[in-house]
Amino acid sequence: MKAGFIGTGSMGSILIEAFIHSGAFNPEQIVASNRTMSKVSWLAETYSGLQAVHSNREVVQQSDVIFLCIKPGEYKKVIDEIKEDVLPSQYVVSITSPVLIKHLEGLLPAKISKVIPSITNYVLSGATLCIHGNRMQPEDKEWIENLLAHVSSPIRVSESYTRISSDISSCGPAFLANFIQSFIDAAVEVTGISREEATMLASEMTLGTGKLLTTGGFDPITLQKRVRVPGGVTAEGLRIMERDLSGMFERLIRATHGKFEEDLEKAELLFTLKQ
Numbered sequence: 620m621k622a623g624f625i626g627t628g629s630m631g632s633i634l635i636e637a638f639i640h641s642g643a644f645n646p647e648q649i650v651a652s653n654r655t656m657s658k659v660s661w662l663a664e665t666y667s668g669l670q671a672v673h674s675n676r677e678v679v680q681q682s683d684v685i686f687l688c689i690k691p692g693e694y695k696k697v698i699d700e701i702k703e704d705v706l707p708s709q710y711v712v713s714i715t716s717p718v719l720i721k722h723l724e725g726l727l728p729a730k731i732s733k734v735i736p737s738i739t740n741y742v743l744s745g746a747t748l749c750i751h752g753n754r755m756q757p758e759d760k761e762w763i764e765n766l767l768a769h770v771s772s773p774i775r776v777s778e779s780y781t782r783i784s785s786d787i788s789s790c791g792p793a794f795l796a797n798f799i800q801s802f803i804d805a806a807v808e809v810t811g812i813s814r815e816e817a818t819m820l821a822s823e824m825t826l827g828t829g830k831l832l833t834t835g836g837f838d839p840i841t842l843q844k845r846v847r848v849p850g851g852v853t854a855e856g857l858r859i860m861e862r863d864l865s866g867m868f869e870r871l872i873r874a875t876h877g878k879f880e881e882d883l884e885k886a887e888l889l890f891t892l893k894q
């Protein structure tokens with residue numbers, strides 16, 4: 620089994636490193652390409668046996684499963700470049716939301732899945748959102764999800780809910796980190812606690828909260844209830860949050876979905892444009 624990666628920017632390299640660290644693949648099983656060679660050669664230098672190649676076609680020719688880790692606007696160009704080499708027996712995994720399964724199935728004969736990863740997969744955690752194409756048989760779905768289970772919790776979602784699922788699972792780490800950063804900045808500013816100590820406390824708190832919400836048997840409402848001691852200080856803080864953050868997530872979701880609609884239209888245009 621050989622895995623190919625086209626695009627080794629932020630997410631492509633995270634997936635490669637996570638697959639290697641989890642033991643899902645040995646470096647010898649990985650072949651990768653990137654438009655800028657230095658972004659893939661460092662992986663070959665770090666993981667002995669990993670093959671960095673100059674052409675996307677070479678990745679396809681050598682692989683059983685091909686991960687397309689490029690940005691939506693780059694898909695059509697890459698698909699046109701590789702389509703003659705793609706075989707019906709191969710798996711092609713796309714990691715971007717606005718390029719639809721129908722776009723990929725229309726141009727490639729392979730078994731197609733859309734799998735939206737998350738930066739959390741770097742520490743073998745978080746979800747991968749799975750949307751399988753029509754050519755994926757039950758055993759194919761099982762195979763790909765077993766592979767993803769090395770680095771994540773694979774979760775099947777409907778393509779129509781890709782954006783909101785990805786907002787939570789894939790953009791969520793950045794949103795949460797932004798919240799934590801604001802909390803730390805305010806702690807330093809208001810009280811003079813050192814940034815290092817506040818950051819350490821906030822990070823441990825985030826890890827513990829994540830555990831409570833996953834394996835700890837808590838949901839967000841019961842968790843708040845248990846911490847909000849009647850007449851205590853948490854209630855004071857929650858009161859401020861409920862007042863000042865009111866409507867913020869609705870606005871956030873409308874903003875990501877607005878951008879997504881634009882990206883969908885651009886992808887549709889790229890994939891329906893006659894050559």
Ligand SMILES: NC(=O)C1=CN([C@@H]2O[C@H](COP(=O)(O)OP(=O)(O)OC[C@H]3O[C@@H](n4cnc5c(N)ncnc54)[C@H](O)[C@@H]3O)[C@@H](O)[C@H]2O)C=CC1
Nearest residue numbers: 626627628629630631653654688689690691693715736789
């Ligand atoms: N960064 C994240 O947390 C997540 C990203 N994604 C998706 O992953 C995709 C990639 O995102 P990032 O890795 O963050 O972007 P990035 O910009 O870091 O990586 C894209 C890579 O593709 C390479 N590339 C561009 N054109 C190419 C071509 N013709 N042939 C070969 N390589 C080419 C670029 O040089 C770059 O290294 C996007 O579609 C994004 O929506 C999905 C979930 C999470």
Ligand SMILES: O=C(O)[C@@H]1CCC=N1
Nearest residue numbers: 716785786789790791
């Ligand atoms: O910001 C982005 O477009 C990507 C999609 C999910 C996370 N990052």
